[in-house]
Amino acid sequence: MNLEISNLRLPLATFALELDAHLEARVTGLFGPSGSGKTSLLETIAGLRRPASGRICLDGEVLTDPVTHIFRPPEKRGVGFVPQDSSLFAHLSVKENLCYSQRMPAHTARPTPSYDHVVDVLQIGPLVSRRIGMLSGGERQRVAFGRALLAAPQLLLLDEPLASLDTDLKDQIMPYLILIRDEFKIPMLLVSHSADEMVALCDEVLIFEAGRCRRRGKPSDLFVASPKSHHMLAKLP
Amino acid sequence: MTSEIWQVTWFTTWVAAASTLFILPPGIALGWLLARRQWPGKSIVETLVALPLVVPPVATGLILLKLLGRRGMIGNWLETNLGIEIVFTWKAVVVATAVMSLPLLVRTARVAFEAVSPRVEQVARTLGAGPWRVFWTITLPLARRGVIAGAVLAFARALGEFGATIMVAGFIPGKTETLSLSIYHLVQLGHDAQALVLLGISVTLAFGAVWFSERLQRGAAV
Numbered sequence: 001m002n003l004e005i006s007n008l009r010l011p012l013a014t015f016a017l018e019l020d021a022h023l024e025a026r027v028t029g030l031f032g033p034s035g036s037g038k039t040s041l042l043e044t045i046a047g048l049r050r051p052a053s054g055r056i057c058l059d060g061e062v063l064t065d066p067v068t069h070i071f072r073p074p075e076k077r078g079v080g081f082v083p084q085d086s087s088l089f090a091h092l093s094v095k096e097n098l099c100y101s102q103r104m105p106a107h108t109a110r111p112t113p114s115y116d117h118v119v120d121v122l123q124i125g126p127l128v129s130r131r132i133g134m135l136s137g138g139e140r141q142r143v144a145f146g147r148a149l150l151a152a153p154q155l156l157l158l159d160e161p162l163a164s165l166d167t168d169l170k171d172q173i174m175p176y177l178i179l180i181r182d183e184f185k186i187p188m189l190l191v192s193h194s195a196d197e198m199v200a201l202c203d204e205v206l207i208f209e210a211g212r213c214r215r216r217g218k219p220s221d222l223f224v225a226s227p228k229s230h231h232m233l234a235k236l237p
Numbered sequence: 238m239t240s241e242i243w244q245v246t247w248f249t250t251w252v253a254a255a256s257t258l259f260i261l262p263p264g265i266a267l268g269w270l271l272a273r274r275q276w277p278g279k280s281i282v283e284t285l286v287a288l289p290l291v292v293p294p295v296a297t298g299l300i301l302l303k304l305l306g307r308r309g310m311i312g313n314w315l316e317t318n319l320g321i322e323i324v325f326t327w328k329a330v331v332v333a334t335a336v337m338s339l340p341l342l343v344r345t346a347r348v349a350f351e352a353v354s355p356r357v358e359q360v361a362r363t364l365g366a367g368p369w370r371v372f373w374t375i376t377l378p379l380a381r382r383g384v385i386a387g388a389v390l391a392f393a394r395a396l397g398e399f400g401a402t403i404m405v406a407g408f409i410p411g412k413t414e415t416l417s418l419s420i421y422h423l424v425q426l427g428h429d430a431q432a433l434v435l436l437g438i439s440v441t442l443a444f445g446a447v448w449f450s451e452r453l454q455r456g457a458a459v
Contacts, residue, residue, distance in 0.1 A: 048359050074362035081363040087356045091378045100374075104365030151364045 001187030008054030017211040025204035032208030047074035078108035080153030086144035101151035112152040195232035253395035256335035268346025298404025329406035338391035349383020386453035393446035
């Protein structure tokens with residue numbers, strides 16, 4: 001992945017998100033307290049928000065550049081987005097959700113993974129004929145991953161995909177995220193409050209605070225195991 | 238049921254259905270625009286759409302008469318250019334009932350669209366769907382219960398329309414004779430028994446429509 005974010009500025013309610021970064025890692029984590037601008041950054045990359053200024057370029061393609069009036073709409077970016085609540089289409093079956101993108105023209109150079117392969121890797125075969133209302137939280141999230149993967153995105157944005165799940169479910173879903181990373185090799189940007197997720201999944205982490213990236217580095221340099229629990233904690237600067 | 242009662246019932250149902258179909262596209266579009274977009278003059282349009290709910294129906298009828306009459310701005314244009322005459326015809330009944338029932342459709346559709354999570358629509362965009370496709374495949378199907386409920390409510394309102402209709406269409410037996418106009422006419426003539434039969438039909442139709450609409454709205458959060 002080659003994601004260039006130059007002089008990005010997005011005014012938010014109490015501060016402005018500002019970022020100048022070149023991201024190349026396979027999985028990049030965005031870590032920081034609630035309201036620090038992480039989700040807004042994902043939305044800006046996905047084309048769901050227009051920044052006041054700044055340029056976003058993915059693998060050489062300009063996605064956003066207010067100076068040259070380029071703003072590629074979300075459907076033409078080849079950027080997948082899985083929000084915290086999975087946002088499945090409740091009026092469609094699981095299979096119809098998975099296949100939603102297959103009726104659209106492709107805007108990505110990446111080959112589309114086969115439906116059977118995605119269903120197999122995420123172990124959602126028994127769910128495909130079900131209605132969305134009949135799925136558990138963990139099943140919903142797996143279907144949301146599958147739906148995004150089948151659109152063959154150049155970049156997958158994951159906005160706290162495990163936040164709405166309890167601890168047991170998180171432990172069940174985490175291996176699927178690792179599988180997605182290793183099996184489909186789609187570059188990912190992962191927003192999370194969990195240092196454990198950052199350490200388990202990311203190659204590089206950006207720590208945000210009030211709209212700015214305060215620290216950046218490898219998870220092993222930024223997080224340390226808590227002496228009192230099995231969980232990871234952010235190292236003090 | 239005598240053929241006359243049958244004819245009035247059929248005409249009223251037909252006119253109510255036609256006016257509901259007539260307002261469906263603009264009603265859905267307005268409901269969506271009010272729910273999802275910010276635009277200059279939005280509050281003015283919002284107020285204008287709601288006006289028929291609070292302005293006396295005869296006053297709305299008078300406005301329509303002035304606009305659609307032979308010397309009215311719209312009526313004159315329609316007659317001169319297209320040879321279409323509106324007032325005191327069945328078309329006037331359709332227009333009057335449409336204007337009076339539009340607010341109910343718009344308000345119910347707006348609430349239904351507001352209940353659809355914008356996040357779901359955004360995710361559909363990232364999956365490759367353009368705004369139109371998102372509307373037809375995601376927004377409208379998710380809001381369908383509320384939209385249908387609004388259409389049924391509008392249909393029920395159209396069934397009982399009186400004030401605006403009598404102003405712009407008059408009471409012409411066999412031509413613009415709806416259930417409510419007939420009830421009024423029969424009571425004026427002292428034919429209370431026949432009026433009560435029409436009253437029963439009106440109440441039954443309205444009850445069925447409102448009951449169906451309420452059921453749909455209760456399950457509107459899909």
